[in-house]
């Protein structure tokens with residue numbers, strides 16, 4: 001006999017081995033898994049002939065909660081392992097919260113897709129929920145404790161509400177809310193991203209939306225907040241093609257502009273910068289940015305409106321707004337923050353993705 005005597009045995013669990021498999025990686029938190037699930041469900045509807053698999057991975061920083069975060073080497077802290085798997089071919093794409101993605105990716109990896117953005121704003125969550133007589137930051141008495149580990153959030157709130165106090169609050173969303181609600185908790189409110197709460201189904205805990213302007217507490221959100229960023233290999237044309245269907249062009253352009261501000265200002269390290277983008281006319285994007293010192297006593301603000309049609313337009317626009325921020329004193333504020341951070345080893349969004 002010239003043909004092989006044994007054929008591979010098809011077991012029930014490998015009944016779809018005839019289908020091509022696309023492997024989707026993400027961090028193994030409840031929110032990250034939900035986000036990956038959303039991406040896979042959307043892709044599966046479009047491609048019933050492909051088998052999609054989600055692989056949740058703990059990063060080194062997730063596994064080791066004792067070693068100080070800075071000892072992991074900072075950049076890409078939460079993404080290095082996933083990217084190694086992607087480049088080695090064990091994964092075909094990674095689903096990230098866009099705001100946790102460094103603005104510079106390793107060679108060979110690209111931001112293949114930005115999905116339609118969830119509400120990008122930060123929100124206030126009050127202790128005990130909506131029964132609480134306090135609903136907004138303006139309601140809080142002097143000395144009330146705000147929980148956040150983000151310098152960006154703390155600095156901007158201090159600027160408007162100098163009499164509030166701040167304490168670090170880390171952990172994933174469930175952990176943070178539990179800490180807030182605990183009977184003996186010292187916190188009055190937490191500041192979180194609307195996107196995470198909405199995706200987790202915790203809409204009912206949102207008591208105030210923060211945004212630019214007095215009503216919104218003058219708060220600008222993090223770069224890329226609310227968007228999902230999907231990373232793939234630059235040469236994997238099949239995956240890049242699949243992901244085109246999930247891209248929201250308007251949100252991608254706005255997020256590219258925001259990331260460009262960050263990339264232009266940061267020089268390696270993540271910085272506490274707030275942004276807000278809004279489409280204000282046909283192809284016209286308005287981008288507002290702020291850099292505030294930790295004490296909330298000094299700020300550089302800038303705004304621009306420009307016609308944006310391509311990714312390159314968005315990147316150039318981001319550079320322009322970054323330059324305006326620098327002209328208005330951002331660099332001086334950032335230099336002080338970088339020196340302080342070197343001493344305290346704190347980072348901008350604390351780099352604890354939810």
Ligand SMILES: NCc1[nH]cc(CCC(=O)O)c1CC(=O)O
Pocket residue numbers: 097098099100191192193194195196224225226227349351352353354
């Ligand atoms: N820094 C943590 C983080 N990273 C992504 C989200 C969810 C929001 C998003 O997808 O932008 C959060 C939680 C938060 O900031 O409250």
